[in-house]
Amino acid sequence: MTAETATPLAAAAVIDAFSRRHRLHWAEAIPWVLMVGAYFVFPDYLALGAQVLATILFGLSLDLILGYAGIVTLGHAAFFGTGAYVAGLLAAHGWGEPITGLLVAALAAAAVGFVSGAVVLRTQGLTLLMLTLVVATMLYEAANKATPITGGADGLGGMDVWPVLGFRFDLFGKVAYWYCGAALFASWIVARNIVHSPFGRSLTGIRENERRMHAIGSPVFWRRLAIYTIAAGMAGVAGALIAQTTAFVGLGVLSFDRSGAVLIMLILGGVGRLYGAFIGVPLYMILQDQFAEVDPVYWYFWIGLILVLVVVFAPGGAFGFADRLIRRLRRRAR
């Protein structure tokens, strides 16, 4: 037995190392430095930048359920769309205050997440995948049919979004950029706290071995429903941001394309790392832009090809690739 040889000092060192894991690493400042820097470097692209930031938030919310809880979904746009329509309808019917609009949108999306999650999370695997798709499709068709409320296929216009904290949304997207950036930052703090909390670690446990989580007395269903609800609320914020900053909501916010694209973005960046969306979303958008220029009709084919190559040759996305590269360099340096 080696038990007696471990000194109290060694024990304290191990426990210290273990309990320091959640401390901030300097590299975690990079996305925020880039975000602020981009504002000054690309003043002509701030409107696009705001969209990118909101989409990163959407990807971050997906990472919570896919990367941490291991719930594969093809219907995450259901919550994004719910948030977008709720924020849009509020602004179109006399309540244009953006921050309360954001909160109401988050609550509505979380409610949809809770109710649909209570049903779909009782299933697993392919059934779960299909049911998430069904929920999003049902909402899409409901929004499509409810033309008097949502504007149907024409989209919801006539939104009057009031200034945020006294700053009027401008044509250049300056205010929109900071507004989306602030929402992303706040949500990132929430997400980061969650994944490092015992609750977040138990989600990782469920992903790693659900059977064992049952066997250690963890209420697996409720844990999954809780994170599904939180992620839905966060996706709702992302949808609301897009609605408020563009003053328009189209059916596309609920579409399968939207659910699929965010999944691809996250896979490109790296799943289950909290930062996958920060790399994956810009990467996807750049690729989309480049491919559409070269091949306006079939650009989606090239995105698909890249996705296949990533899954086969760089599992773990850009982050996984960087990990392996660093490990190889370190080994060579030794």
Added chain:
Amino acid sequence: MSEAALETQGLSMSFGALRVANDIDFRLEPGARHALIGPNGAGKTTFVNLVTGALQPSAGRIMLAGHDITRLAQAQRVKRGLVRTFQITALFRGLSVLENVTLAVGERHGVGGDMLRPSGSRRAVIAEAYALLERLGIADEALRPVKELAYGRQRLVEIAVALGLDPKVLLLDEPAAGVPSAESGTIIEMIERLPTGIAVLIIEHDMDLVFRLARRITVMVQGAVLVEGPPQEIAADPRVRQVYLGEREPA
């Protein structure tokens, strides 16, 4: 008659016409070292799944320290001290050894659902998990991912996770399965050193291990209890020999 740590009365379950558990009456005394043996397909694992709540019986009752737990969910049974290990190692392979045990200890203390504080800030929970690793002699690998450990040591982590739940009744499903015989000695020692307050039921194929650890043995065949008694009686029982003949060497 004193209260059993765990008791089943008329426990039955069928998959269609196939009876996988047939009217099982079973008693596990407080502090017992009891083995459940039987040929492949005898229904040992089904019995464990019924008792722990992974499966629902079609008839019968399960009592834990005198309380009926037949209708309780798996997690609630664990909270009452009914804990199992797995025949095929069921750990969080990508997580460190310490985290595997910390998750279990945290759930027992009811802090597993806390979203507000970082898990690293709960030093008492972590220290308790670490102390368990020291007890099992695997503290030197505390920070390594479980998947990097030798299989024999993974089996020890398997037991550590269960002990982290402070069990009153511990069901060990083939604790030494797949472990080279040179290492299985460590596992047997570990089980021998378990506190006497824990009632232990070992489901096992390895007869050496059974006869070394168990003070009582139950033999199952085709979903039913064939015979129960102290090891010498079981070893001498002609019915048991007959069941095992052709399946494996008699012990």
